[in-house]
Amino acid sequence: MGVVGGVGGYDRRTMATITIDGKECGFEQGDTILQVANANGITIPQYCYHDGLTIVASCRICLAEVWAPNPRNDNKLEAIPKLLPTCQTTCGEGQVVYTDSPKAIANQKAVMEYLLINHPLDCPVCDQSGECSLQDYSYEYGRGVSRFEETKIKQPKKDVGPHVLLYSDRCIMCSRCVRFTREVTGTAELTITGRGNKEQIDVFPGVALDNELSANVIDLCPVGALLDKDFLFSQRVWFLKETPSIDGITSSGDNITVHHNQGLVYRIKPRTNMDVNKWWISDEIRFGWKFVHDEGRLTGAAHKKFGARAACDFVRAYDEIVENMKGKKIALVVSPMLSCEEAYALAKAAVALGGKGATLCVGPVPRDGTDKVFPGGYTVRAEKAPNARGVRRVLEAVAQAEGLGEVLDARGFEGGSFEGVLVTGNYPSDWVTAGFAKACEGAFTVVIDTLGNRLTEAADIVLPGAVWLEKAGVFENAQGKLQAFEQAVPSPTGARSEGQIALDLLAVIEGSGMEQRRVERRVMVVDEGPGQVPGATEVLLPGAAHRYNAAHIRREMAGEYTALSVFETEVSYPVVEAQHTAEMELVEL
Template sequence: NHPLDCPVCDQAGECGLQDYSYQYGRGHSRFQEQKVKSPKKDLGDHIYMYSDRCILCTRCVRFTDEVSASKELMVDGRGNKATIDIFPGVPINNPIASNVIDLCPVGSLLDKDFLFAQRVWFLKSTPGIDPLTCSGDNIWVEHNQGKLYRVKPRENAGINTWWITDEVRYGWKFVHAENRLQAPARREHGMMVEASWEAAYKQAIRVIKSNAESGKKTALVVSPMLTTEEGFALVEAIRAIDPSTALFLGPVPIDGEDRSFPNPAAGKPFVMRAEKAPNARGIRRVLEHFGGFKEFGTLVRNIGEFGAVVVTGNYPSDWVTSETQSTLGGKDLVLIDTHETSLCGGASVVLPSATFAEKSGSFENVDHIVQHFDQAIPTQHASKTEGQIAFDLRDLVAGRELSEPFVTGGVQIVDEQPGQVPAASDAVTMIRGELFDDAGVRTAMGAFDAFASYADLERAPEAVLVESDMAMVEL
């Protein structure tokens, strides 16, 4: 009864039934009977079911019985009228429900969020690590032409086995949010105005130095959303400006309690973590290496001791409370963040940074397992990674030029003729400098005992492309 929906089916290109049909199937159908047509069903917040494509393998039913233990799905009916369905009034909305989409071998259970968004053969898969919680779950970040389209689980028997939470699967939308900071800004005559990176950097350095020279301390708040390499580079850069800078760990969000799911095939439960920060342990390791740190709440209570405050954010949503805003609002604030928050209006300098998908580095999870992930897409707008910002500040303090790969001056190609080198209206100026490289920072970190586990960290394996074995024929 399976329909020939391949040209319009979202599963096309990654469908097990397609593979088997090509390898073992006939070129024509022997089916003479009337095919059974079944309606499309809305099973929950994230899942559509195209019932006529279902082959009744019951993988999804077993998942809700054995792994999530929520038992929303069942086989309803008998014979050729049997279908997968939910119990009346009980949608499949458990926290790991969308794993049934990955389990479905055909295009029956489909992701509402990804439906008709992209053909899968256009997508590029980059290995990533859960950027939202401390679990360290392995993921594939799938993207095309600089835009994320979906996140899927990447198998790791020692951590997440085959699953991820719906929170991680759908929590990446902030990467392309409309409130992303798009360019550096600095305060001039009481107003925030857009500035070049160099001008913003120089004002940030002036703010920190002037406070230090007047006897006021500098505070650096390092977010647990940053990679370990970025945290290391940032502390070095700010202490190159003010060696007495005090270190603080940014807020570590906690939402409820950990929740476990049976996952009997793995021999251990799958755990949904309540700690909503991917690298609090890695950042703590960095701050302890540089002489110790205090929690963010201590800074809020003792804010009067500090003149300049450098704050990193990179949280997926607005993390600034009214208390934080009122406390930091009266200080010389250098804000390094991905999205516009209520702190932006009161800052001296705002530097736009990159999200997890726009950088590479390592996170240390709740079990102190260090894992590497790769950059999936280019940095959005004019943002830079926190690591690159740290390197740029360090270069300017040392009297070097900014570390940019190249700077162009409005290049326009004119009078292009076959066989001729095209002329340009403006010259292209190349500025050589050191770019942030997480592997290089890890090598430097490896010289210290505290980072022994980082020295030989292997890169995450790349996606294995499956090439068709179909013979080429002349048309």
């Protein structure tokens, strides 16, 4: 679509224009009235239309009164006798559209009344309540009262797939879900059965809605008919705060929004980015965050005492690391689950510890099969780590500038011999192979990880790290795009981001005090308001050099190494959307 902004966004001498509800807007050949209205912030109610699907014009709520110049009558404006579906009607030069004329309003009210005839009106127990188009439009365009006195048709509830429930009697038959499975996934599990008021969405006999993108139908459903089994009845949506983030499970770099409350993540939804994931995310990304709140999360530093593992505080652990690794032949393994800034901070700590004797390595990069491209263009990536490219980019820049050897991959690390190893994990599940564990044997082993495994059992020092939703940073995806993400929730008490651990280590190596920093960390407030500050506007506090701040590190790395200047110039930041506010008066109870 080539919609051009209506205010100063086009050249009025050349651009064709259309007037919608009194606002003159530019358009390009082929744009529909609804697309131009959406692009210019003009609200037209819409159910069946979606930018990513074919146009069917079936719900009829978007109908408007259109006046067009008649060339046979000296180009005088004349009303087109019937209301037109704005989602399907392409713009014409000089057209004037009214979505608030008496005819258009009468249609909106009639459609709303029709859609609610058999609707159960069960908003109080519906998960969609608070983010439901039917609810919103009922308030904006509905009649306010029902004239229907007959018995409502009851439709069944169905378990249609591993992630999705169908509450048929809430369905308004917009067919978005059916079109999605036909046009985007090409799997066509969903169909429409029956006629008239018996019409319903269904799966074909013996076929479940079970493809890698299946849960996108939940977002597509404008009402509460298709529901997320995982989120079912877990939170009212108005309690949720939203933080823009990036997929931290695979190399796709899909743009996501994290919905959380009181430090707990409740669901992940796609955030539109036409260059990366368009409107969709895979089920793996949507539901793969559960390890964030795993009961087995590591929450305290530990060291080996008389051959057994014992809890210790971070300062003691840092002292032992410096004591045993300073000036030794050491290896740093940076997990591809970590951010670019953390890779940089850890590499600086490794250089401070091992000098030219430090070897930098990229940790194991999990893969599962091959990339799968769907008919709608979405790619499920085989690489199950978000930042293998970014970590390698940073480590290579540091290694080259500091005169270190080649940056190794996991296999190269396994073939090496070191006096000390500093290993980072942060994978969603057990990642330690026999070969990797063997390569650490005999070396003083420091492991920073989030979940316990055979390496944390055997390590000399274990430090609990933070998962990606608990910190800010930048990931480089499979397309080479550098994308910033924000902190959504706080890390568990006792855990610290890998970047903070690296800065702490650097401070201990340099001999500056730890106590002051501990106080500073305690005053950090997370999960207040709509997400953390985006990387672009993170506040750099004077004197807080030892507090991990991704924006601060990005600026430092771009300034210190020319090869890393891209972190100043090419990082894309999430667009923070305006918060919606209710027009309804809030009544105190």
